[in-house]
Amino acid sequence: MVSIKDVARSAGVSPQTVSNYLNNPGIVKASTRSLVAAAIDELGYTPNASARRLRTQRSNTIAIGIAPVSYSRVYDRFLHAIATEADAHNLRIILYKTDSKSDEIRQFESLTAGGDVDSFVLADTVHNDPRIPWLIEHKQAFVLFGRPWGESNMNDPTVPWVDVDGYAGIALMTQKLILTGHKRIGFIGWPGTSGTGDDRKAGWRDTLLAAKMASEQQLDALCVDALDDIAAGHAACLTLLERQPDLDAIVCVSDTLAAGAVMSLTASPTHNITVTGFDNTVSSQSFGFPTIDQPLTACAQEIVRIIQQQLDGAASHAQCSAVPAQTSAPVTHDASFHGAATVSPHSATTAAKSDSRHVLLTPALIWR
Amino acid sequence: MVSIKDVARSAGVSPQTVSNYLNNPGIVKASTRSLVAAAIDELGYTPNASARRLRTQRSNTIAIGIAPVSYSRVYDRFLHAIATEADAHNLRIILYKTDSKSDEIRQFESLTAGGDVDSFVLADTVHNDPRIPWLIEHKQAFVLFGRPWGESNMNDPTVPWVDVDGYAGIALMTQKLILTGHKRIGFIGWPGTSGTGDDRKAGWRDTLLAAKMASEQQLDALCVDALDDIAAGHAACLTLLERQPDLDAIVCVSDTLAAGAVMSLTASPTHNITVTGFDNTVSSQSFGFPTIDQPLTACAQEIVRIIQQQLDGAASHAQCSAVPAQTSAPVTHDASFHGAATVSPHSATTAAKSDSRHVLLTPALIWR
DNA sequence: CTGTTAGCGCATTCAA
């Protein structure tokens, strides 16, 4: 292994000059600089990451979990986006397994203990997520990919999050359907009360109500719940059609359900019904139904930006523990917020300029 | 941050004793041991990973890539399996992005340079994979998940690999179809010459020939190629049926293609045709077609076992660079090998006992 | 069995 000393000897300078060259090139004379550069190049020197981390007490590493079965169909794309963004910022990514929320907390313990994680990226956030209080209590930096659905955390600047605005995405899709002449628009959603699922469903509901395409009473008959698999989508579509034979469009909460719905319609081609999905998976491309594309690259950029802020903050001042209560846009479930969603960045380009700790990104409509 | 010194002071012993307690508890007197244990517990001490790595010159870290679009539908499951196995062995996982083979080699450079990767896990192996010579040349340890399809590497003990025996899996499936009375069995495969695709197809072909269910000449008419998406599977199925109206079963190289085939058959329910897939994805579960389940956990175990061997070997003797040319079973494409496949482990349990550097695991048939 | 000494590779004081 070639160290900073070898470079120094080869360049005829002291080790510290080499260190300066690496960390603060400005203070090194230009001629010396090229001397050092040549030596580094010749010996193929690279700084030892462990030594640097030991010395600086910073790992420049972010940790992210992988569940036994990905909670989202696009998780691999998200991982790639995060890895790309981290790469650009000279951050490393540690991947750890999460079999459950409590298992994940156990992972926190071992990872934070060794001191080689600076910040965690948490996916699959749930109501009253137990991971959040743990991390706060142990003063561990983190960023959520997904909103903390518990009310109290949503606006808390000490709980940073980046999420895709499923409400806006589904609303866009529903509007598009209305504007292309669809009169009777149903919805296939997820059962239970997942924050994500409810949010998307609300986008459909509010759009129909606003356009006076359905009354509050009619809404219930226009939607049905199904587990996230093709067979369930198939069945849900049949149920919906039986109940509402005059349907001319079905908005689905996911591509998987949409694929099932499309299949059930292909079998009985008497109907002419538009089906739409969510996630822009290969199913949507194959079947050719419209869908919604999550801006995963932008999400990754925002997440890494926030992490970078955390790192910089920790480096500059230790007394900065009380984060200046950044008055971010209020985030709630009601339509008033979503009407005012223009406060948060709407595209990757505008988002990059934000320095908020709560970022809601609007996904793109893919019309086929 | 609490260090080994604090523990030593609190326990009333020297720092070295604490270190011994951690790394070699056997040589510490029992009474001292409990003293140290108490101090560690009280102070909540955990060793600093960077310091340890700097001192021992070993990172206990394995690196694995993530592509923009996963080359396999089960890659997230594989990542979880690897993460779980690494966790059990106290190894960390670094995730890096790979946009192409050459991009991946660039990642190798930066990761190896910092000295915080001990071994790489390489997926998506291709014919004459450029990554392999690079790693060998730079003396970087690695394990392939997938065979090195270039002939020369396949038996080379310095190129360790773990793979799933797609040939055996498809052969099992085809045999099962024959034994359940199917007489005319087609195949939908991938175009081009991917090692994996060819291997699976050979399993179907050889089984039909061995059972004299088709002649060499007939085989061409019984199979068709399709890109790995649902629409292509749909189309391929129609093509096949037009050519061979008496088909009673179709073996597909993937669940995705199988889903497409099933759909095209649902549309015209005159046929009674069994369709089978590969990968045990949610599609297979939803549609209820038989499939083949990759033993990903076992793969991860074997991969980590080999990595552990590499680490142990490097620790014990530096002169061990010339690996004892372990005469592993010859691995080729012809049927003779596959007939003798019992040499390689056939299940997770038997595999665990192996110490070979070339492991071929037989997947499980899921009959529905 | 335990303590002392030394140094892994680097970056941050300071002095020159």
Place this chain on the structure above:
DNA sequence: TTGAATGCGCTAACAG
């Protein structure tokens, strides 16, 4: 601008 010391936290040799 550059060089000489110091120590981050830990472990591998030894000595006691």
